[in-house]
Amino acid sequence: MEEHTGTLYSGDVVYDGHLVDDLPESDPAVYRRSLEVLARLDVAVVHPGHGRSFDRARLRHIVTRHLGGR
Known part of the structure; x- marks a missing residue:
């Protein structure tokens, strides 16, 4: 993540x-843990x-x- 932008x-x-997690x-x-970390980031835009x-x-x-609404 680019923090300044x-x-x-x-x-x-x-x-x-x-999202696919069963390959x-x-x-x-x-x-799931990775998604939780990303959701907590203060992002403006995701590419x-x-x-x-x-x-x-x-x-x-x-x-x-x-994550099933958690």
Whole structure:
């Protein structure tokens, strides 16, 4: 994350779509922890590896949805 701009380049960790954590050799618990860390960041914009960029509110929505509303 670029702290001075609040820009997060998330790559494949988080994007605006169905998040995948059940591929062979994936560790869903580690992935969930990574999402929780990202959701706490003070970001202005997220640039994912796929799809359109989005803001902090959308990041939190995506993470909450994936974690089952926790």
